[in-house]
Structures are given as structure tokens and as C-alpha cells.
Amino acid sequence: MMIINKPAVCAAILFSISAASSYGEWLQESEFDLAEFNEFSVPVVLTATRIQQHQADVPASVTILDRSFIERSGVQTLSELLRFVPGMIVGPDRNNNTDSVQYHGGPTALPKNLQVLLNGRSMYRSGLAAVSWYEMPVSLNDIRRIEVVRGPNAATYGANSYQAVINIITRHPADTYGQTAEVQLGNNGDKTLYVSQGDRIHKTDYRFTYEYKQTDQFQVDEDERENQFIDFTTSTYLKNNAELQTYTVVSQGNRELTTNDTLVTLQQNENQVDENRYEFGMSYTQDLSSKHQIKLTSYATYYQQEQEYVLEGIPIALLDDDIRALYTDNKNLVEGSGTSAKGFEEAIETENPALIAGYYSSLSNEEKTNVGFLNMFLVGQFPGGESLLSDYTSRLSAPYQASVAAIVDRYENDPQTSPFDTTVAGTVFADLDEYRYDIELQDTYIVNDDLTLVGGASFRRDIVESDHYFSGRFTNDTYRLFSSATWQATESTITHFGLMAEKESDADAVFAPRLAVIEKLNPAQSVRFVYSESVRSPDLFEQYANWNFEVRNAESDGQLNGTTYYETSQGPGRLDHQHIASTEIGYYGRYQKLDAEIDVRLFHERLTDVIYQSLSLGDFETTTSNRIEFNGIEMQSTFVPWQDGQLRTVAAYIDAETNQDDNEDARRLLRIYAQHQVAVTWLQTWQHNINSAVSYLRTWDYDQLNEAPADRTELERIDARIAKRWVQSDWDVELSLTAQHDLTSDAYVWPQTVYQDRTRAQLGLQVGW
Secondary structure (H helix, E strand, O other): OOOOOHHHHHHHHHHHHHHHOOOOOOOOOOOOOOOOEOOOOOEEEOOOOOOOEEHHHOOOEEEEEEHHHHHHHOOOOHHHHHHHOOOEEEEEEOOOOEEEEEEOOEOOOOOOOEEEEEOOEEOOOOOOOOOOOOOOOOOHHHEEEEEEEEOOOHHHHOOOOOOEEEEEEEOOHHHOOEEEEEEEEEOOOOEEEEEEEEEEEOOEEEEEEEEEEEEOOOOOOOOOEEEEEEEEEEEEEEOOOEEEEEEEEEEEEEEEOOOOOOHHHHEOOOOEEEEEEEEEEEEEEEEEEOOEEEEEEEEEEEEEEEEEEEEEEEEHHHHOHHHHHHHHHOHHHHHOOHHHHHHHHHHHHOOOHHHHHHHHHOOOHHHHOOOOHHHHHHHOOOOOHHHHHHHHHHOOOHHHHHHHHHHHHHHHOOOOOOOOOOEEEEEEEOOEEEEEEEEEEEEEEEEEOOEEEEEEEEEEEEEEEEOOOOOEEEEEEEEEEEEEEEEEOOOOEEEEEEEEEEEEOOOOOEEEEEEEEEEEEEOOEEEEEEEEEEEEOOOHHHHHOEEOOEOEEEEEOOOOOOOEOOOOEEOOOOOOOEEEEEEEEEEEEEEOOOOEEEEEEEEEEEEEEEEEEEOOHHHOEEEEEEEEEEEEEEEEEEEOOOOOEEEEEEEEEEEEEEOOOOHHHHHHHOOEOEEEEEEEEEEEEEOOOEEEEEEEEEEEEEOOOOOOHHHOEEEEEEEEEEEEEEEEOOEEEEEEEEEEEEOOOOOOOOOOOOOOOOEEEEEEEEEEO
8 A cells, every 4th residue: 555645745746846947038028017907997916825916816805905096095004904804803901002913803912813924024023923013113104005915824924814914015115206395183182293205326226214102002101102113125126137125123112011910019210111123134036038037135134122020129039949849839829829829818808807707717628728828828928827827838748848847947947037028129030032034035927828837945043042931041943835826726716725735933833825716707707616724823922931020139128038029931842733724705896887896705714723822921821722713704895986985885794603612711711802893984086185084984893702792892993084285386285184083982902902092193294296
């Protein structure tokens, strides 16, 4: 019997498709660049398959947010712009003061299920893997278009292109000659300053951009954000039909954080994270012939996160190495568990020795061992508490009895040191350095009018270094091969096959296929059938976290037996990949006579081995047996009902199920999830160079899995913008007024995330010359 080696077969397929693209005839006229719209006004899409295709031919559901919509809609941030993508759910990550963007649904903290590209550079961070939307170094003014591929796309972009791919494409420097300055001020602490200058030197086009932005966010005191960056982009046309583009970015920002953890409540300084990003990238494209193109892309990123806790009043016992070792071995022994520990803590809060003793005596023998050593150690310092501590210790198993007794004896023998009254002051440095080096080679070959092949390979190295989050340095290398074939099988049938193979350090090789059939009803309408799989790699923090609070420069009147907070958290290491399998049926139609366009997607997605990590130092837990299923329908349309006006509509119905019997666990998996979504935008151009936009946005039943429907929230909002443009001497001037008005008083997912004012407004002035 023949035994088939699956990895070898997949690798052979990848190699053969890639190798085929190295042969071809040499012609003078390139066939790679398509007009932005064909004769039927069907737009061109690049992201889905790495080749330019008209949207009716694309084997995926794609949303295009073009330059005109971005500019006229009045949207203030990148994350808010994604509310106009069907199925995309946006909410606040309150603990990190960042935006949480999920496709169909997921947890709020550090979402990881989207691949976000900025001119081919992944914005997905290396260590605490997520996308920092507000910190992302790109201005809305510089974006040419955003293409969102809705559905798994690992076959094209590798692991972590899990549920969707967001490709942000900036304007070519040749399209931004001249100078532009813009300022915006709003009543929610919103401030934006944008300056851009573009020109041509010899054969090189360039654009220099500086942007500063700030917002006060919600009504809570600790959620201000601030960011500024410099971006220098160049494009040089070389000999032999080649182009070299470069990107240089320097970014700096900060965001305030709330104080949640026990230790952080002792913080004396402002709880703030400072972020710095340094990035350089290049892209070299050469047409070897009119049908054969190679593209080499490479970039390097250094991301630095700094956070400083100046602490006072830490009970010295909480920094005791022996208690920390006991916690690492048996967390429940140190902190207690169940209702007995909770009730005992409530009794301690009364500081009434009789009540404390009465509660303890009411417990069963087993419950007495569950009250927690730290709780009982504290009681032992109260008058008459020594006997309770002695009774508690005697009930522990022999090894733990010896450990607890040794700790208690050490403090009793040191009259200068009280475990809870003697305190420590010092500083915790929660710093993190992330490095990424990425290089990719893509080879595209048009065999004939019916067959196009794409193949390539990439290498990426991610490095994280942090004493606070990792207790050291970790490196992860990723090797990837990708290939696809797009074949016009008949006059009306297009087939697409893609395959990705990827291998990471300390992880098994993974493979992700995509198979699609597009049936053309006519040149502007098609029905698509798509099956795709993808994986998400566990990030370095999920696997190798060694999260600890070490107090530097510690000062105390007592004898220190350590300077690291007793609660520490460790990742499990060598986690398996998270998987998704997606099936969709879609329809795309462009109706030229009506000047209308519609796209519909029916989908079923099954997510397995879903990783969830509770990001709390005292409750740090990683689970991998989670399963989620999404079923639903999405729709997007544009329609020109009258002259110079356009209606744009997106809508989604998403049904979600998990394998979690406990409702609270299911809610944590899908905290950013809502069953219904709609956004309708009316864009209008008026006389005298006035244009306006009005959008109605509604996403209802946030927290859909909440058993109490009355506690679910909804977002219902009106966004509006009106702008007037005119020429003053040689200056192009635009004055704009933008506003957002909440129609409901509901919080944005969390009770604390409510805007101070239900109506926010921004006044903007832009000048170009």
C-alpha cells in the first residue's frame, strides 16, 4: 500500500506552481495593470489573490473603502472607518485603552484574528500581538483605498490572515505633489494637525507627512490618547521596467490606562504607556516581460513600549520570595478558593476579631483549608488571631504545613518587620521591545489569457525582549511558501486554487488551502462558491509569558526577602495553532444603467482550538479547547438615485454559537459581538463646491450572549459632515464641520465607556498649495 506524505505533496504542489512562473515569452507591453474600472464600471481588486482582478472575478468577498468615501464620510479614525464594513464589529479595549476590531466577534482584549497590512507591512505586533489602531502610522489623508477581504485568506497572506485581511494602500507620491496643511479641533478633546509635502527630485517622487492627533475618548478620567508620526515615502522608476518604493516611519504616542490590579492601586504616578515605533521598508517591482513580474518586499520594525509604576505602601509580605514560590506551586493555597475564601475576606474587612473567628468556626474542616494562607496570615496579626493561624496551619498537608510554618516563624523572629504593616516603596518598569524583520519574494506569471500563476516565499523573524512580560528574550522565525492559480476554465467559469505552507520555530508545519469557483452570469455579475481554511499562530505572550512585577530601587524599614510581587503568571508553551474552515456562497452585481452595485455573502465559519487568555495577573489562564461557529449573511450596496448623490448601505446578520456551557465563559470569548449591524450613508455633492455626508449606524444586541437582554447594549448613531471648497489666490481651501450624535445613552460595550457629550463635533480647515 502506498503511503502519501501530505507535507511533501503540498510542498511539491507549491513548488511546481511557483516554478511555472519562471517561464514565459518576452513582450513589450505589460498586462499586470488594469484600469481602475472596466467598461462596465466594475472596480479592480488587488488584495484577494495578489493580482489585479475586476471584482466580479474575485474569489472572495471584498469591501472597498475608496479615497472619495474616506474623505467625504468625515470618519475620524481608522477603526471607526471599519464600521462601514459588513460584519466588522468595533468596540473599546478598556484595559489597554485601545480599539478592539473584530470580524463577526471575539474578545475585547488584544484582538488577534485579523491580518492588517499597510503597504504590504504587517501591523500585527510581535509580542503582545494585536493591532494598535490609534498608533498606526498612517493618516486618513494619505490613504488611497482600503480593501477588506472578508473571510480566511491564509493561502494568500499566511497564518494570522485568520478571519479577514485589511489592506491599507496609501496614495502614490506622484499623486500628492504640493503642500497640504490641515487642522481639526473638537469638543471631546479632539485635536489633529496634518502637514504633507510632495515633489519630484530627478526620477524620484516623494511625500513627507507629519501628523499629530489627540482625543479624550470617554467620560472616564484615564483614557486620553495622543500620537504623532513622521512618514517619508519615495518612489523611483528605474531602468528595465522597474520601480523601487521606500517607507521610513518614526512614531511616538502615549495612552492613559485605568488602575485595576491590586498592586497598581498603590501607584503614585500617572498610569500611562509610552509607545515608539521605528520602521523602514522597501518594495522592488520589475516587469521581466509583459506577462512576467517579480516583486521583492522587505521591512524592519522596532516597537518600544515603556510603562513605569512608582509604588508606595506595598506590604512587605506581598514581595516575599517564599510566598511567591508557594503561589507558583499552589495558587489556591495562597489566595484561597470558593465561597469560603470570599466570605472570609468579607469578615476580615470588618476588622472585628470576634466576627472573623465566628465565621471561621462555622466552616467545615475542608472549607477551613480553602480560606487562603495570605488571608489567614493577615488575621494572625490581629489580637487573638494567632490561634486561628495555628489551627489553619495544622490542617494543611505536611509539605505545605512546613512551608507555611517557616514563613510565619521568620516574621515572628524579626521584630523589626511586620508582614503587612511594614511597607515597601519602589518602581516597576513594565517595558517591552519588539523587533520584526521580514522579506518576501513574489513571482507572477500570466501563462495566457486564461491562466495566471502566483508563487512566492517569505521569511520573518520576530524578537521580543522584556523582563516584565517575558523575563528575558524570545525569538520566533517563520518560513512560508505560497502559490495560487487562477484559471478561466470556460467563457463563464473561473476557478481559483491557492495553498500556503508555513513553519515556525517550535511549532509544527501548517497548510492552508483555498478553492473557489466563480460563475459569470455576464461581464458585470457573478456567483462565487468559496471554501477556505486558515490558522492563527499563538503569539509569543500566549506561549511564553512570564509576567511579573519586580520592584526596582526597593526601599523599606524591614528586612526584604525578595522584591517581586508574589502573583506571577506563566504561559503554557508550545500551543497548537487555532483553525478556521469557511464556506461561502456570494453574489456580485454591477448594474450600469442604474449606476448600482451589490454584493451578498452567505457564510458558515467553524473556528476550532480557539485560544483564550484571561489577561489578569491574578487570574491568568489559557484555554485552547474553545469552539465557535458563525453563520449569517452580509450585504453591501451602492446606488446613485439622483444626480450627484449616492446611497451606500452595509448590513449583516451574524449568529454565533460556542461549546461553552458556562454563559460567562461564552461571553468572554465573544465580548465584541453583535447579531445585527447596519450602516447607511448618503453622500451628496451640491452647487458651489459643497459636499455633504450623513450616516446612520446601528449595531444592536452587543453582548448578545448575555442572559439578561436588558443588559445588552446597542450603538445607534448619526454621523454627519459638510464641507465647502474654494480657491483663494493660488490656495485650495476646504472648511468642514463634522459631528457624531449618539441616539441612545447606552455604553459602548462596557459601562465605563460612555462619551461625556452625546454630540461630538469637529471643525476642520485644510489648505493646499
